[in-house]
Amino acid sequence: MDFHINNILNDLKKDNFQAYLLTQFTNVEYISGYRPTSFAFCIIKENPIIYASQMDMELANQNSSIEVKKYESYEVMIDELKKEGIKNLAIEPSLPFSSYVQFRDDFEIDSKTYVDKQRMIKTQDEIEKITKATEIAQKSFLQLDILNNNGSEKEVAFDLVRLMIENGAAKESFDTIVTSGPDSSLPHAIPQNKKLSQPVLIDWGAIYRGYCSDNTRTMVYTERQQEIWDIVAEAHDKAIKAIKPGIKCLEIDTVARDIIEEYGYGDKFIHSTGHSLGLDIHETPGFSLRDETVIEDGMVITVEPGIYLEGEFGVRLEDTVSISKKGNVIGDLPLDII
Amino acid sequence: MDFHINNILNDLKKDNFQAYLLTQFTNVEYISGYRPTSFAFCIIKENPIIYASQMDMELANQNSSIEVKKYESYEVMIDELKKEGIKNLAIEPSLPFSSYVQFRDDFEIDSKTYVDKQRMIKTQDEIEKITKATEIAQKSFLQLDILNNNGSEKEVAFDLVRLMIENGAAKESFDTIVTSGPDSSLPHAIPQNKKLSQPVLIDWGAIYRGYCSDNTRTMVYTERQQEIWDIVAEAHDKAIKAIKPGIKCLEIDTVARDIIEEYGYGDKFIHSTGHSLGLDIHETPGFSLRDETVIEDGMVITVEPGIYLEGEFGVRLEDTVSISKKGNVIGDLPLDII
Numbered sequence: 001m002d003f004h005i006n007n008i009l010n011d012l013k014k015d016n017f018q019a020y021l022l023t024q025f026t027n028v029e030y031i032s033g034y035r036p037t038s039f040a041f042c043i044i045k046e047n048p049i050i051y052a053s054q055m056d057m058e059l060a061n062q063n064s065s066i067e068v069k070k071y072e073s074y075e076v077m078i079d080e081l082k083k084e085g086i087k088n089l090a091i092e093p094s095l096p097f098s099s100y101v102q103f104r105d106d107f108e109i110d111s112k113t114y115v116d117k118q119r120m121i122k123t124q125d126e127i128e129k130i131t132k133a134t135e136i137a138q139k140s141f142l143q144l145d146i147l148n149n150n151g152s153e154k155e156v157a158f159d160l161v162r163l164m165i166e167n168g169a170a171k172e173s174f175d176t177i178v179t180s181g182p183d184s185s186l187p188h189a190i191p192q193n194k195k196l197s198q199p200v201l202i203d204w205g206a207i208y209r210g211y212c213s214d215n216t217r218t219m220v221y222t223e224r225q226q227e228i229w230d231i232v233a234e235a236h237d238k239a240i241k242a243i244k245p246g247i248k249c250l251e252i253d254t255v256a257r258d259i260i261e262e263y264g265y266g267d268k269f270i271h272s273t274g275h276s277l278g279l280d281i282h283e284t285p286g287f288s289l290r291d292e293t294v295i296e297d298g299m300v301i302t303v304e305p306g307i308y309l310e311g312e313f314g315v316r317l318e319d320t321v322s323i324s325k326k327g328n329v330i331g332d333l334p335l336d337i338i
Numbered sequence: 339m340d341f342h343i344n345n346i347l348n349d350l351k352k353d354n355f356q357a358y359l360l361t362q363f364t365n366v367e368y369i370s371g372y373r374p375t376s377f378a379f380c381i382i383k384e385n386p387i388i389y390a391s392q393m394d395m396e397l398a399n400q401n402s403s404i405e406v407k408k409y410e411s412y413e414v415m416i417d418e419l420k421k422e423g424i425k426n427l428a429i430e431p432s433l434p435f436s437s438y439v440q441f442r443d444d445f446e447i448d449s450k451t452y453v454d455k456q457r458m459i460k461t462q463d464e465i466e467k468i469t470k471a472t473e474i475a476q477k478s479f480l481q482l483d484i485l486n487n488n489g490s491e492k493e494v495a496f497d498l499v500r501l502m503i504e505n506g507a508a509k510e511s512f513d514t515i516v517t518s519g520p521d522s523s524l525p526h527a528i529p530q531n532k533k534l535s536q537p538v539l540i541d542w543g544a545i546y547r548g549y550c551s552d553n554t555r556t557m558v559y560t561e562r563q564q565e566i567w568d569i570v571a572e573a574h575d576k577a578i579k580a581i582k583p584g585i586k587c588l589e590i591d592t593v594a595r596d597i598i599e600e601y602g603y604g605d606k607f608i609h610s611t612g613h614s615l616g617l618d619i620h621e622t623p624g625f626s627l628r629d630e631t632v633i634e635d636g637m638v639i640t641v642e643p644g645i646y647l648e649g650e651f652g653v654r655l656e657d658t659v660s661i662s663k664k665g666n667v668i669g670d671l672p673l674d675i676i
Contacts, residue, residue: 093435094435
């Protein structure tokens with residue numbers, strides 16, 4: 001933790017900022033060990049402090065590695081900062097406008113991604129938690145016995161969550177997607193009260209000790225579905241193979257997109273190729289068209305190309321890659337389930 | 339839907355704004371019927387429009403009652419607004435700073451709560467959905483047979499969610515809280531892998547057709563626990579009885595807080611007395627110390643006083659009140675379960 005705070009203090013110094021305000025729950029947790037349940041203002045400065053809500057004080061005192069004070073009001077907080085001589089404030093890009101306006105008259109303000117920058121590079125401990133989350137999720141998927149399951153999409157989704165929890169997950173890492181037939185052309189489909197039709201697309205993940213996993217598999221049954229599946233699988237495999245430290249994230253998106261375009265489905269690949277994950281299911285950087293971030297050792301990023309044919313069906317295949325000298329897929333669930 | 343848009347256009351006119359930008363998913367859904375799964379910019383103006391993400395286009399076209407365009411970039415969106423002569427823009431207070439900075443050079447900006455204002459007053463249809471969600475949640479709670487349940491907190495929580503889904507819920511309306519013994523002094527406790535101890539506090543809700551329910555019950559077993567329970571129950575009952583249109587929200591908080599203070603536990607009631615709910619589990623207004631909103635027919639607000647004794651236990655009792663001539667509690671689950 002101190003390591004992260006020191007890095008941020010160095011970043012602040014370089015940019016001539018005196019303090020950095022964090023309110024995103026997972027950022028506060030990453031820095032302090034305490035995950036707010038209501039609201040909190042964590043201020044990184046020479047003497048870092050968290051202003052926690054009254055209802056969170058017991059929890060914050062238990063878990064935070066940095067000093068905790070009860071939040072009273074914006075005025076009190078701002079006064080205390082000013083008394084310390086703080087004149088400018090870095091904020092997270094996600095800070096709501098309503099909080100920003102509370103600070104803008106008293107401080108020079110700009111947004112910075114200092115914590116995101118730290119969170120991009122996972123420690124060995126974080127990679128182990130993501131790996132364990134992935135193993136729980138993949139084991140549960142196999143136990144689900146999807147091919148012999150007679151439930152509705154909603155029941156199958158619920159069963160998968162039950163298995164993940166029985167296998168040690170805290171909970172699902174996002175709303176589990178079990179979709180089938182024409183509905184699978186919606187990338188974020190909601191499981192319905194209807195029996196599975198074909199193809200079946202499942203996008204699921206577990207949380208283990210705060211860390212997320214993310215995988216997608218699509219089970220196809222017709223020649224047409226297989227044709228699309230093969231293209232997506234080629235994009236998936238070649239993108240993963242291309243991952244290495246030193247190149248830009250957008251280059252991986254391009255690898256996947258070029259393959260799908262070559263086959264004539266470029267306009268049916270309607271999202272980016274992947275996103276980082278960790279304490280949050282979506283973190284930066286991502287394998288997307290505009291992400292110029294250079295890939296580094298320690299990043300953990302998904303690869304999830306897809307082709308979505310409205311009125312017909314969709315296919316997506318997703319694995320999570322831990323980046324070391326070369327990209328290592330986390331987990332060992334085959335792409336081809338049937 | 340048109341009704342809401344017209345109201346907002348009137349509010350805009352009164353405040354001399356030309357357009358209102360919405361990005362909160364439930365606000366976009368409330369106005370258009372389409373709930374984004376990725377991101378969206380919904381702009382209320384003479385000709386309202388939604389710029390949806392490419393991956394949401396199929397869903398948005400299916401569900402939105404207002405025009406949908408594919409989002410290309412901030413530049414394209416801003417150019418189109420400027421071509422229409424739009425010079426100022428109302429935004430939601432929750433808009434992230436990173437979006438705000440995209441617009442601030444081209445438009446005069448201030449935040450407004452026009453949609454929240456509409457959402458405060460529920461239609462008959464919305465109240466029916468909240469009522470149904472509450473009935474599902476309460477029926478499931480009774481089926482859970484908590485007094486004879488031998489599971490861990492985590493298992494009981496999972497069972498309750500299973501029952502809610504079996505009874506017709508889409509899912510839980512927030513992370514179900516099942517906590518017991520000393521852990522119950524944390525208002526937002528996370529269910530643990532341990533057998534239930536005493537007292538047992540359960541805070542749970544269902545989502546039915548997009549609408550949330552919210553209840554809390556605490557099962558107490560010792561004289562000391564009963565003493566605290568009785569105080570919380572008195573605060574709960576008298577606060578509910580005091581609710582009527584025309585008075586301010588903070589007056590209801592005061593009723594509950596005064597009772598708990600009289601018994602000497604004022605500093606142990608560490609949150610506000612209640613919050614509105616609907617498409618979101620937390621909406622405005624709330625029964626809190628600083629909320630001057632005047633209570634009106636059609637509001638739906640929880641009443642949930644609590645006393646939290648660190649190291650000992652906590653007690654909270656929560657019901658949801660539909661405000662008509664007098665406050666009507668939604669659902670019929672007794673406060674006193676054992």
